Amino acid sequence: LCRRLNDITKIIATENHDLSLNPTDSLCFVGWQYSLNRNSKGSRIFEREAVEFLQNHGILPTTMTCRNGHVAKLHFNKHIYWRCSKRTCQRKMRIRSGNWLEGSRIPISTILRFMRCWCEDLTSIEWCQRELKLSKDTTVDWNNRMREVCIFAVQRNKKKIGGEGLIVEIDESLFTKRKNSTSRMLSQQWIFGGICRETGDLFMEEVPDRSAKTLLTVITENVKEGTTIYSDCWRSYTTEELNETGFEDLKINQKYNFVDPKMDIWRNKKHRGTARHQLSTYLAEFLWRQRVRDQDIFLAFLREILSLEK
Known part of the structure; x- marks a missing residue:
């Protein structure tokens, strides 16, 4: 990831x-x-x-x-x-x-x-x-x-990733925009993302905050039930916070298997960015390129243009 x-x-x-x-x-x-x-x-x-x-x-x-x-x-x-x-x-x-x-x-x-x-x-x-x-x-x-x-x-073509017997790694990252490569931070945007180890399928979501409630919403909207989820995002939340957001219900009723890998999946992330209001377009481009990585990307793009006009 x-x-x-x-x-x-x-x-x-x-x-x-x-x-x-x-x-x-x-x-x-x-x-x-x-x-x-x-x-x-x-x-x-x-x-x-x-x-x-x-x-x-x-x-x-x-x-x-x-x-x-x-x-x-x-x-x-x-x-x-x-x-x-x-x-x-x-x-x-x-x-x-x-x-x-x-x-x-x-x-x-x-x-x-x-x-x-x-x-x-x-x-x-x-x-x-x-x-x-x-x-x-x-x-x-x-x-x-x-x-x-x-x-x-x-x-x-948005779809949930993972499934029974599959592992999805989830982590968070902070995208920032800085002025003239200095330490002055102009804006920041949190991203939750996940990748299925076995299939390489991805999702990425811009989020307003990194609260436990937001993380669990992202999981239920993007990950299939029965998936084993590797993440250490919730280590920063208290037990009370997790219980308030329904974390235990999520594990029991929807059969997610949560595992703490005790590692930072995005350890080497780089904070180099674009304007915050354009970040979603870059994420869309990245996700689309990943989906067509085994195709002729130019012909795939022509097909996407055709789909717009239908």
């Missing part, structure tokens, strides 16, 4: 720190080579390929009709748009309207490259400024947009 927490730290840190990649490297991606020094004609060709790729994966529509019901044709000029093929209509429609790309302004080819690089943990601000020519604000906005997809995916 300690290793998993450090992975979250890596996700948060990656966005704000350079990965020291060679700026002359080009990216081999979805079947074609992308060159940073391309001419205007080549740029349009690449835009067409990017659009076709997203169409083939269902992100962009392959057909369109105007509001009058006429068939539209896709045009690749300075801008990409649908135009009604009926001479008396000729109505234009934006290719990004009504889909996940709506509201975006950067080239679709850049969006596609950003998505691929995000899946490889490459979208730090410095990397995107150098390789994709994106501003800091645009990079932050697109990282947030990607994590929003993770939030919906995690919420849609």
Whole structure:
């Protein structure tokens, strides 16, 4: 579990720190080579390929009709748009309207490259400024947009972990944000998390406090009955506090087996963070990445976008 927490730290840190990649490297991606020094004609060709790729994966529509019901044709000029093929209509429609790309302004080819690089943990601000020519604000906005997809995916597929004969390790951690790496603490957020030893399934929850009542609520909402729970979180609570929160009832009626491992599971946690109000999005990204760790993460992300539109 300690290793998993450090992975979250890596996700948060990656966005704000350079990965020291060679700026002359080009990216081999979805079947074609992308060159940073391309001419205007080549740029349009690449835009067409990017659009076709997203169409083939269902992100962009392959057909369109105007509001009058006429068939539209896709045009690749300075801008990409649908135009009604009926001479008396000729109505234009934006290719990004009504889909996940709506509201975006950067080239679709850049969006596609950003998505691929995000899946490889490459979208730090410095990397995107150098390789994709994106501003800091645009990079932050697109990282947030990607994590929003993770939030919906995690919420849609939320499930309890553990079960009969399985062990779930639970511990707490304090995420903090400090100013200029000094000791001045700006904000803090407690997290309860758990991992199933046998399956690797995870849960993580932001909590308002680390009281016994909060911990037991987290357990009942995230861990299946019959699970053996390893944790030393309750060592700091008095017997009276535990009894008031129904700790004994939880052990007897719901058949949880609580074990004190006498160890700090997150011993090596690092307090490097992000803005407190964004922490839940980083947790969602981390949990989503763990769930798709045995899949092609890029294709898995495309499937999540499709699920948003259903």
